[in-house]
Amino acid sequence: MTLQATVDDIKSMKVRGAGRIAEAAAAALVEWMDEFKGSDVEAFREHMKRGEKALLGTRPTAVSLRNALTITMRPTGDDIQLSDMRAGVRKAGTEFMKNARVALERIAEFGAHRIPEGATIMTHCNSQAALRPIIKAHKDGKDIKVFATESRPWRQGHVTVKQLAAEGVPVTLIVDSAVRFFMDEMDIVMVGADTIASDGSVINKIGTSQVAMCAREAHVPVIVCAETFKFSPRTARGEVVEIEERDVAEVVDPKEFPGVTIANPVFDTTPPQFITAIITEKGLISPYAAYEIIRQMQGDIL
Ligand code: RUB
Secondary structure, X not given: OOHHHHHHHHHOOOOOOHHHHHHHHHHHXXXXXXXXXXXXXXXXXXXXXXXXXXXXXXXXXXXXXXXXXXXXXXXXXXXXOHXXXXXXXXXXXXXXXXXXXXXXXXXXXXXXXXXXXXXXXXXXXXXXXXXXXXXXXXXXXXXXXXXXXXXXXXXXXXXXXXXXXXXXXXXXXXXXXXXXXXXXXXXXXXXXOOEEOOOOOEEEEOOHHHHHHHHXXXXXXXXXXXXXXXXXXXXXXXXXXXXXXXXHHHOOOHHHOOOOOOOOEOEEEEOHHHOOXXXXXXXXXXXXXXXXXXXXXOOOOO
């Protein structure tokens, strides 16, 4: 698969979800490296930077993308021979992808422990990190059921309900505006994250903050499931996470609404006070411990 094909797939959301975007980007960068046939180190570095820039430009919100690229690119900054640089990039990219898969398995295990027997769970959008614990809990024999939001405008909820139904998990599809109507029946909310900021704020699919606020009102715990590569070191330096605005045609055909402004922000920020815990592959943490995760990552991701 060419780099351009991966860029197109991420932009068009054929590849979507922060974790899968990160893995696809790491794989694409390694393949892009193989297209460089020269022997000059500087030319190699320029080639790699061009690939990194193209991938970074695909979607702005998920820090997993930047983190995957930073990790894969790191050997290009070392003072080593080109052949070692190439081997280093391949190793870094491959290890990132392997670690991402292992992280999901651990999150599934930790998250499943957190789901009580007989629980009714609400989820929003389509997050593999949030769905794996639910599927694991079901496979472990827990009698659970799920309410999944439609997640307009892209309706990632359709993917979620099909995935859960295929695993035999009892699941109900609801429209986004029915969240508060059903919240009293929930025992737990489980969602994923695109980015976690150093203050513990969680940036995830638009509507996540509304779900979390309704959960708080109904005294329902909100659990965010996210690999540590979704934590953003740059937010610790004061950088603000950019919220992606997508084509308004994803919402309605603008030609049918002359004189109307249409807005399509696709992520929002849930402040830490609305989040009970974050489950990572390193364990369950308070959102207020996000800075500590980032501090530990600094050796990996600058
Ligand atoms: C997907 C989304 C998901 C997170 C986490 O948005 O908001 O909740 O990316 O997903 P989009 P995962 O469909 O716009 O990419 O846990 O699979 O990484």
